[in-house]
Amino acid sequence: xxxxxxxxxxxxxxxxxxxxxxxxxxxxxxxxxxxxxxxxxxxxxxxxxxxxxxxxxxxxxxxxxxxxxxxxxxxxxxxxxxxxxxxxxxxxxxxxxxxxxxxxxxxxxxxxxxxxxxxxxxxxxxxxxxxxxxxxxxxxxxxxxxxxxxxxxxxxxxxxxxxxxxxxxxxxxxxxxxxxxxxxxxxxxxxxxxxxxxxxxxxxxxxxxxxxxxxxxxxxxxxxxxxxxxxxxxxxxxxxxxxxxxxxxxxxxxxxxxxxxxxxxxxxxxxxxxxxxxxxxxxxxxxxxxxxxxxxxxxxxxxxxxxxxxxxxxxxxxxxxxxxxxxxxxxxxxxxxxxxx
Numbered sequence: 104x105x106x107x108x109x110x111x112x113x114x115x116x117x118x119x120x121x122x123x124x125x126x127x128x129x130x131x132x133x134x135x136x137x138x139x140x141x142x143x144x145x146x147x148x149x150x151x152x153x154x155x156x157x158x159x160x161x162x163x164x165x166x167x168x169x170x171x172x173x174x175x176x177x178x179x180x181x182x183x184x185x186x187x188x189x190x191x192x193x194x195x196x197x198x199x200x201x202x203x204x205x206x207x208x209x210x211x212x213x214x215x216x217x218x219x220x221x222x223x224x225x226x227x228x229x230x231x232x233x234x235x236x237x238x239x240x241x242x243x244x245x246x247x248x249x250x251x252x253x254x255x256x257x258x259x260x261x262x263x264x265x266x267x268x269x270x271x272x273x274x275x276x277x278x279x280x281x282x283x284x285x286x287x288x289x290x291x292x293x294x295x296x297x298x299x300x301x302x303x304x305x306x307x308x309x310x311x312x313x314x315x316x317x318x319x320x321x322x323x324x325x326x327x328x329x330x331x332x333x334x335x336x337x338x339x340x341x342x343x344x345x346x347x348x349x350x351x352x353x354x355x356x357x358x359x360x361x362x363x364x365x366x367x368x369x370x371x372x373x374x375x376x377x378x379x380x381x382x383x384x385x386x387x388x389x390x391x392x393x394x395x396x397x398x399x400x401x402x403x404x405x406x407x408x409x410x411x412x413x414x415x416x417x418x419x420x421x422x423x424x425x426x427x428x429x430x431x432x433x434x435x436x437x438x439x440x441x442x443x444x
Contacts, residue, residue: 256280
């Protein structure tokens with residue numbers, strides 16, 4: 104392997120988790136779509152609090168068929184935005200699907216601490232993955248007039264939303280796809296997100312969330328470098344000198360996603376727990392995990408697959424959570440077959 108910094112080494116925490124479908128159809132040109140918004144009104148949250156004037160961002164690719172049976176919903180990963188997903192949508196569109204990518208709550212596009220007019224910063228209520236899914240359900244049914252879809256599919260936190268969709272609205276989709284996602288974070292995974300929250304809140308710039316400069320930017324690089332790939336992958340792609348140069352860049356030239364947004368999404372992932380709800384699932388599920396994943400450890404997803412009687416796809420490479428950095432080991436082809444059946 105080359106010993107030069109690549110995307111994983113330079114900015115691992117904000118790396119785009121492109122769907123492996125982009126690899127399945129390499130000749131397809133990248134899709135392009137403008138940012139759209141759906142205003143869904145006040146959203147009562149699982150906590151009983153109300154998210155006021157909730158707004159959901161989305162993009163649409165391809166065209167729906169007459170009965171809208173070709174719709175695929177694709178939620179964003181942690182801190183991700185739909186604009187980052189365009190590279191992986193082309194394969195789905197070329198296969199005849201109408202793809203709606205949707206910005207998860209608190210990603211800086213949909214209603215978030217960083218953009219809320221009535222509940223800014225830490226006055227923004229705590230949300231759950233269930234609330235993300237409810238906002239998306241309202242977008243589809245009340246704004247777009249869609250009452251049933253072919254599939255919901257997501258990567259990382261998008262995969263967590265797929266598990267939540269499959270258990271909260273089991274009759275809404277024919278298929279559900281969770282790539283390196285989880286129905287419930289394992290203790291190691293929760294340690295990661297709590298560490299991020301603590302690093303932000305203990306930073307001198309934090310100021311109770313009313314900061315003027317995004318806190319914990321060095322940490323943004325360091326924790327991503329530690330967990331988004333694997334030790335073997337990182338060592339093969341990064342020199343000792345590059346490591347310190349990248350930490351310096353993180354401190355001086357990179358602000359990253361808004362810290363308050365990150366906190367609310369981290370709390371949402373930590374609160375997710377549908378691990379015991381496999382019996383509610385009606386959709387066919389495609390569950391893929393990475394054996395070397397240090398971000399979303401595969402145990403809970405594998406157990407969910409066992410309860411469903413589903414054979415999971417297990418990626419064996421050393422790319423860890425960032426499976427898009429490596430050859431997909433046949434995952435893209437298997438996924439396309441799953442969607443076509």
